[in-house]
Amino acid sequence: MHTPEEEFYVFLRFADADMSQAQIALDHLVKVEGDFLRLCLLKDAAISYCRPFKKSHGIFNKTLRLDESYIPVHLKDLHTELINLRDQVFAHTDIGVRSPILHCWTHEPKRIFPIQFKSHSYLQLLGQEQEMRLLFNAVLDLIRDKQAKLEAQFGKAPPPGRQ
Template sequence: METHEMEFTEHYYFLRMYSVDLNTARLAVKVLKRYRRADVRYALLRDLIVTYVRPFSVNKGRQSKHILSVKRHVPASMRSLHDELVRVRMQQFAHTDLTYYSPLTLTFRGPNGEFNGYGTMFKGYDYGALLEKLPHIEKLIAAVETSVNAELRREERESGTDGPVIPIPPEQKADLENLTEKSE
């Protein structure tokens, strides 16, 4: 069997990966719905938010950096929820931002004023409130995934095999050839 290596723009390949991320986030919602224990639900919620937001963060390509367009892919009516998920991911789940946590350090002293150490208080996150929004989060993910997949189809129709050549490293090319042989 003869195979033809189709080449598309770097943007196309990112759209493909973003589609996988969004599908993974959507499936995480289904898994999350099956669990009742708070600790498991919170971990799954973090995972789905980090995965959902990944396309909207800076992603490095071989030629340039890529970020999925909020204007093109997030429905206007869902932007406030999207912005909340991005903020939580960027400030708390994937980073430790002081602007989010707003820590306060306290000195603990005994009854005679002797020093007993320091304690730090900081803002946490209300997972329960976010879990209540799960049906809306699921709709948001589905809407963005549908939009990304529609753009993928447009790219495929318009680009065909005429996109700029992006070389596939030899190791990956060998892996692809092995997969082709196994599927025949």
């Protein structure tokens, strides 16, 4: 890589792979049985999808990420839901999101401290597999469109430092 444009192109290629991985996880999600495996595939799909929208460090560009222009307006709510799940539940343990209540049960000879917390409706998200597929495909199409434009730009003249 010799320019910021080449670096962004490489980033888009990685984003392409992330979206493809998210699609593969969805493909397997509909084939497996059992909540544990389905949740694992859902997490993989969400994390892979979200990766290009999160801050990445570049060499030329301090920060690389896909901006909101890659998100179809009619699928913005699903995008936001996936980002929030990734940020607050799948990749981090944000306590505030779970609204925990710590209890103390006084049973002799030892006290017990159970925690009651808000659960997330993974089953509802699993029911949105078709919408996730639409979102992932739409974003992938936009990524590939931008890749093609950069490839055309690179084809007009050799990048600096190359013949």
